[in-house]
Amino acid sequence: MKLSDIMSHAGLTGYAEVALILFISAFLGITWYVFSPRQKRSMEEARRLTVDDEPIRPPRPQSGADA
Amino acid sequence: MTVQGESFSYDDAIVRKFMVATFIWGLVGMLVGLLIALELANPAVNLGLPWLSFGRLRPLHTNAVIFAFAGNAFFTGAYYSSQRLLKTRMFSDALSRFHFWGWQIIIVCAALTLPLGYTQAKEYAELEWPIDIMIAVVWVVFAINFFGTIAKRRERHLYVAIWFYIASIVTVAILHIFNNLSIPVGPLKSYSIYAGAQDAFMQWWYGHNAVAFFLTTPFLGLMYYFLPKAADRPVFSYRLSILHFWTVVFLYIWAGPHHLHYTALPEWASTLGMLFSVMLWMPSWGGMINGLLTLRGAWKKVVEDPVLKFFVVAVTAYGMATFEGPMLSVKSVNALAHYTDWIIAHVHTGALGWNGLLTFGMMYWLMPRLFQTKLHSQKMAEVHFWFATFGIILYATAIYSAGLTQGLMWRAFDETGRLQFPDFVETVVKLLPMYWARAAGGTLYLVGMVLFGYNMLMTWRKRPAKYEVPVQTAPALISPYPPPPATAPAPGGVLTRFSRAAYHRTWERLPLTFTVLVVVAVVVASLFEIIPTFLIKSNIPTIASVKPYTPLELAGRDLYIREGCFNCHSQMIRPLRHETERYGEYSKPGESVYDHPFLWGSRRIGPDLAREGGKYPDLWHVRHMDDPRSITPKSIMPSYAWLAKNPLDFGGIQKRVDVMAMLGVPYGDAVNRAEAMAHNQAQALAKSIESQGGPKGLGDREIIAMVAYLQRLGVDIKKAAPGTVARATAGVP
Numbered sequence A: 001m002k003l004s005d006i007m008s009h010a011g012l013t014g015y016a017e018v019a020l021i022l023f024i025s026a027f028l029g030i031t032w033y034v035f036s037p038r039q040k041r042s043m044e045e046a047r048r049l050t051v052d053d054e055p056i057r058p059p060r061p062q063s064g065a066d067a
Numbered sequence B: 001m002t003v004q005g006e007s008f009s010y011d012d013a014i015v016r017k018f019m020v021a022t023f024i025w026g027l028v029g030m031l032v033g034l035l036i037a038l039e040l041a042n043p044a045v046n047l048g049l050p051w052l053s054f055g056r057l058r059p060l061h062t063n064a065v066i067f068a069f070a071g072n073a074f075f076t077g078a079y080y081s082s083q084r085l086l087k088t089r090m091f092s093d094a095l096s097r098f099h100f101w102g103w104q105i106i107i108v109c110a111a112l113t114l115p116l117g118y119t120q121a122k123e124y125a126e127l128e129w130p131i132d133i134m135i136a137v138v139w140v141v142f143a144i145n146f147f148g149t150i151a152k153r154r155e156r157h158l159y160v161a162i163w164f165y166i167a168s169i170v171t172v173a174i175l176h177i178f179n180n181l182s183i184p185v186g187p188l189k190s191y192s193i194y195a196g197a198q199d200a201f202m203q204w205w206y207g208h209n210a211v212a213f214f215l216t217t218p219f220l221g222l223m224y225y226f227l228p229k230a231a232d233r234p235v236f237s238y239r240l241s242i243l244h245f246w247t248v249v250f251l252y253i254w255a256g257p258h259h260l261h262y263t264a265l266p267e268w269a270s271t272l273g274m275l276f277s278v279m280l281w282m283p284s285w286g287g288m289i290n291g292l293l294t295l296r297g298a299w300k301k302v303v304e305d306p307v308l309k310f311f312v313v314a315v316t317a318y319g320m321a322t323f324e325g326p327m328l329s330v331k332s333v334n335a336l337a338h339y340t341d342w343i344i345a346h347v348h349t350g351a352l353g354w355n356g357l358l359t360f361g362m363m364y365w366l367m368p369r370l371f372q373t374k375l376h377s378q379k380m381a382e383v384h385f386w387f388a389t390f391g392i393i394l395y396a397t398a399i400y401s402a403g404l405t406q407g408l409m410w411r412a413f414d415e416t417g418r419l420q421f422p423d424f425v426e427t428v429v430k431l432l433p434m435y436w437a438r439a440a441g442g443t444l445y446l447v448g449m450v451l452f453g454y455n456m457l458m459t460w461r462k463r464p465a466k467y468e469v470p471v472q473t474a475p476a477l478i479s480p481y482p483p484p485p486a487t488a489p490a491p492g493g494v495l496t497r498f499s500r501a502a503y504h505r506t507w508e509r510l511p512l513t514f515t516v517l518v519v520v521a522v523v524v525a526s527l528f529e530i531i532p533t534f535l536i537k538s539n540i541p542t543i544a545s546v547k548p549y550t551p552l553e554l555a556g557r558d559l560y561i562r563e564g565c566f567n568c569h570s571q572m573i574r575p576l577r578h579e580t581e582r583y584g585e586y587s588k589p590g591e592s593v594y595d596h597p598f599l600w601g602s603r604r605i606g607p608d609l610a611r612e613g614g615k616y617p618d619l620w621h622v623r624h625m626d627d628p629r630s631i632t633p634k635s636i637m638p639s640y641a642w643l644a645k646n647p648l649d650f651g652g653i654q655k656r657v658d659v660m661a662m663l664g665v666p667y668g669d670a671v672n673r674a675e676a677m678a679h680n681q682a683q684a685l686a687k688s689i690e691s692q693g694g695p696k697g698l699g700d701r702e703i704i705a706m707v708a709y710l711q712r713l714g715v716d717i718k719k720a721a722p723g724t725v726a727r728a729t730a731g732v733p
Helices: A003-008 A015-035 A037-047 B013-041 B054-085 B093-113 B129-151 B160-179 B196-231 B238-252 B256-260 B267-294 B299-304 B306-329 B331-337 B341-371 B378-410 B424-429 B432-461 B494-499 B502-509 B511-535 B551-562 B577-583 B618-626 B650-662 B670-691 B702-712
Strands: B005-008 B182-186 B189-192 B472-475
Touching: A015 A037, A015 B238, A015 B267, A015 B511, A037 B238, B013 B054, B013 B093, B013 B341, B013 B432, B054 B093, B054 B129, B054 B160, B054 B196, B054 B341, B093 B129, B129 B160, B129 B511, B160 B196, B160 B238, B160 B511, B182 B650, B189 B650, B196 B238, B196 B256, B196 B267, B196 B306, B196 B341, B196 B511, B238 B267, B238 B511, B256 B267, B267 B306, B267 B331, B267 B511, B299 B306, B306 B331, B306 B341, B306 B378, B331 B341, B331 B378, B341 B378, B341 B432, B378 B424, B378 B432, B378 B577, B551 B650, B551 B670, B551 B702, B618 B670, B618 B702, B650 B670, B670 B702
Parallel strands: none
Antiparallel strands: B005 B472, B182 B189
8 A cells, every 4th residue: 555545545634724723823822922021122122133233342441552 | 240342344245246246147137038028029039049039038037037136135135134133254254255156157057058948847946957956055055154154143132134034045945955856867957756736736836935935035034134224223013023924934835826726736725825825915014014114203214315215115016016916816816817917017016126126225225335435326326216116117017907908808708608819819919019018117127227237336436445344343142041030930831931932032042943943834834735735646636548748749848848838838728618718628637647847837928738739730830830920920929940950869869768767657668769769750740741731851850849749739638548549649650
């Protein structure tokens, strides 16, 4: 018996719906994560990366020779 | 605590290289596009040269604008933004250079092989196997360089643009490898390991996702970096961008089968493709809204700054194309639009609008920074913007009308219930004014491109004698990640951890895990689609009377592929009344089980050929290929006069048959004496042409194989009993 015989008789009529349920669960999970209040600070940090992408410079000495 | 700074600099030389390459290949790709647009309006434009004919240049145009222009644009932006977002230099300068030169060599190979007729006949995957291997190698090098850069980053967060780049890199690799699996027949010729409906399914799983992961996700990454940069404000909603990312990655993979509605693909697969395509509308518009709202409060800048103008129209074009895409995937809309210019209009809204304008905006923003001087002319950039925008409007208006016109004419019935326009050429002649308008729109866009190049050249000439390489300083990432602050309660059960999103924060810090998740999303979705199509027998019922092509017909089929006939002629009659009236019985999946690769086509610039066999006498085909207008005065098909002059390569036929047999095509006796069989059939066919009053001595010319193939198309299914010999093989002893 070949794999294709097994698959043909496996009764996979609901196969497509499983995909839909999988997707919707993943979607709900991600939405939950994205909007959880815990994420607020981290999201804001990430959001500002484009405008703050100049590297953080080490504190310069107040006086005297260059660092 | 003191911050330990590390010094480093960014590699902008590689970004400059990619930027110049983007312009050069963009210009080439668009020039070829204009040339083939003119060839459709007037076939004489190809000067009768094989390598300038539409069928061979169309793939060159699509490959050049997708992989050369948009590809280099993606690399330009990715190399610039990744270094800055990750606060580190690229992992290896040598790998960056290998990536750059490797990619350009691939493009040159494509530009040489496609006009010469070396093609796999799969849309956007036309390049033959040695070039496919080169692409895989260069892509892997790019991936190593990119992930190496992530590994040595100095910024904890991976900004969403980096996510989009990661998804693009891994998915393109998967798509490229699986769709291009083939068995070589010669140094530049191969047969796909898949056949018929399965090949079609793989191809459009690839084809649609090439649009998704080569033209959409990379450019969304660029949008999320360069739009906030140019507007000088952070993205409107970072949360929305994450939702946008995951939903786009999840949904796109499923959407491919919408390219195959009403074809011989199983119904469930095309319904699934439609459903996911419609769902895609939402995240896409989420992304568009996110882009546009980033500009809130900065609209005044849009008036003054050409960069933002380009971005605004690009994002709007993204919105239009991603509304239209889901709409086109709805079966009833698709029934009208498929095979017409509507699809061409749709892709050009996306390519010229979204990819083109986003690239131009990004590059006008980059030029002063990379060449370390002021942009040569702001005014000229402004003029470029208007040329490009009006070019798109003219192009789109003309080609949308062409698509609708032809689609409606094909399905029109008169009051007696017969086709109102039974002559296919009537529906073509109607489009010619629109084809000229399209060429005019394309010219406007190209003029803008030339201005862009001139502006870049002049800016480059004002560069400093030596580029300044600023030294950056940033603290290294402390490894491992510091524990959460003591105020946070100790982690509880799985659910508590989940609700605090602790898991995702961990994934986000772990690019490897993140990448694995993207791969899982892509692979799971793909398997859900592919496994049933490949393994459930009832999906592709076999038809006993369908037999493999004879050796001569197989050689003819390869010529059909070489000349790119599938770019204008489909071989797939849909089960719609107007199609069966016009072309005959609709196509069954079982009819193309021996077709490595499938040649269903995606556009009908000429009529469908699935039932061409036996429709006309052999001599008709000889004359028609030599001079189509001697038979159909208004035809826009180019002449293929060289087929009657070129000698047919009989010596190569045995190898072709052997490879087909290896792929499981039941060739029987032909594996031993393919060449002799081909000779016999060719002589018999040449005699028949002669007896019909045609030219003598065609028995050893390419045309004979082509006619044999065309006369075989769709005849098997008409045979009642299995095992009968095909019409065209009657002369074979």
